[in-house]
Amino acid sequence: MGTVTGRRAAYERARKRRSTVVATVSSLAVVTAIVVLVPKMPRWDRVHESFFNGERFANSLPRLLDAFVLDIKIFAWSMPAIVSLALLVAVTRNSRSAALFPLRILTIAFTDIMRGVPIILWIYLIGFGVPGLGIDRPWNSPLIWGSVALVLTYSAYIAEVFRAGIESVHESQRAAARSLGLSSWQTMRHVVLPQAIRRVVPPLMNDMVSLQKDVALVSLIGPIEILRQAGIDKSKFANFTPYIAAAAVFLLITIPLTRTTDWLIERQRRRTTGTRIS
C-alpha cells in the first residue's frame, strides 16, 4: 500500500514540475515577444513618447495622487449606502407577504431601469438635473448628486447579487426556521441572510473593484478627480502618459482587492467542496 502511495506521489510531483516548466517557458516566450518585437514596430518611438514618457509620468504623479483622495472619499461614502440600499431592495424583492406586492413591483422596476440605462446618463441627469430644479448651495453640489447617481445605479446591480444569494439558500432552511417558531422576518434576518451574504462575498468584491473605477465618472459633472486630472495633463502636454500614471495608481488599489477576492473564492471553494482537481 505504502509503495503505491509513494509512486503516486512521485508521479504527481513529476506532473507538477512539468506544468511549472511549461508555465515558465510560455510566460517567458510571451514577454520576450512583447519586449523584443513591439519596439521594432515602425512608429514605436512615437508611441513610446506619447504613452510611456518617464518625465511626464513623474511630473503628473504628485498631482494625480492629490486628486485620487477625492476618488477614495466618493468611494468611502458611497459604498455603505450602496450595500444598505441593495440589501433593502433584495430583501423587499424576496419578501413573501401579499401586502408587499406593490413594493415588489417597485423594486423590480427599480433594478430594471437603473441597470438598463447607461450610468453616464444617470450622472448627468441627477448631477445637473436635480440641482437645476432650484436647490441652493451647498446642497446642489455635484459631489452629492453624482454620488446619489452612483449609489442608485450600483445598488441595482448589487441588489441582484444579494437576490441570487438569498435564492441560493435552500427552501428547507426556511421551513426549518419557521417550524422552530421564527417569524418570516426573523427567518430572513437570522437564517437566510447570514448564509446568503457569505455566499455572495466574491461577486460583491468584484462589483467593488468596478465601483472603485466608476467613481471617476463623477468628474463628468465638475469635480476634478484623478482621471480628470490625468485628462487635463494629457491635453496640456498632448501626451497620454498621465493616463498610464493614473492607471498605475488605480492598480495599486484594484490588484490587492482582486487578489483578496480570488483568495476568498478559493477559500470558500475549499470549504464547500473539499477536493481540488488540478
Add this chain to the structure above:
Amino acid sequence: MRKLTISLAITGTLLLAACGGSSSSSDTTAAAGAGTGNECTSGKTLAADTLTIGTGNPAYSPWVENDKPESKEGFEAAVAYAVAAELGFGDAAVTWVRTGFDEAVQPGKKNFDFNLQQFSINDERKKTVSFSASYYSTNQAVVALAGSPAIGATTVADLKDVKFGAQAGTTSLEFITNVIKPSAEPFAYDDNAGAKAALEAKQIDAIVVDLPTAFYIAAVELTGASVVGQFPASASTTPDNFGLVFDLDNPLVSCVDTALAVLKDNGTLAEIEKTWLSDKTNAPVIAVS
C-alpha cells in the same frame, strides 16, 4: 475655360513666389473651384491633389457655423478655405474629416493634413504634434448669469470668492488655477455644454472661456448670461495662440506657414476675423495686478 486657365496660371506663379519666401500678396479667390495644390504641397498631402482638413466633432460656433465647415461659414471654416486657396486648392479639392482632440494628438498616423479646432500652441505639445504659425490670438473672458457674485468684477481680486468652471484641458482652466487663483477649487467639464449646465444648476458662479466663445455663449446660447469682462493678453501665463495641428514634422507645415504669412500681410485674416468674430473691444477689461 481659357480665362480660368489663365487665372490659375497667375495664381500658381504668385504662389510659387510666396513659397520662395517673398511676401507678395496674391488673388486668393482665383483658385476657388478648381486647383489641386501648388509646387510646395505637391506630394506632401495625405491624398494626392486633395487637402484633407480636420475639425471638431461637433464643431462649435462661432468657429464653424451650424457644424458645416464645407459651407465656409464661421471663423475657422473661412480660415481653412483661405489657407487652401492660398495653397492652390480649389473648394472641390478640400475634404473634411472630424476628430476629437485626442484623435488629433494620438501618436498614430493622422487622417488629416491639418486640423483646426482652437488648438493652443504650446512648447510641450510640440513634442508630439507640429503647429503652424498662429492664425488667431485670443484673450480669456468671464461669463456669468445675472445675480452671480462675478457680475461687476473689475479686478482679479473681485473674483477670489467666485466658484469657477471651465472646459477640462483648456488654456481657460489653466488660467483659473494660475492667474485668478480663486479660494474654491474650480470644476472641469468635458465641453462647454457641461459648464453651461453647471452654471444653470448654480453649481458654479462663472465660467472662463476664450473671448469669441464668451460672446457667443452670452448672445446665443445662454439666456441671462453676460460677458463680465476679458483679461488682458499680458495676464496669461500661456498666451492663447491658435495654430493648425499637423502630424509631427509634416513637411506641409512650411507651405502652410507661408500661406498664413501672406493671408496676414494682405489683410485676409483680419477681414475673416471681422466677419465672424465679435469686436474684442466690446468687453470691459478685468485688471490683473
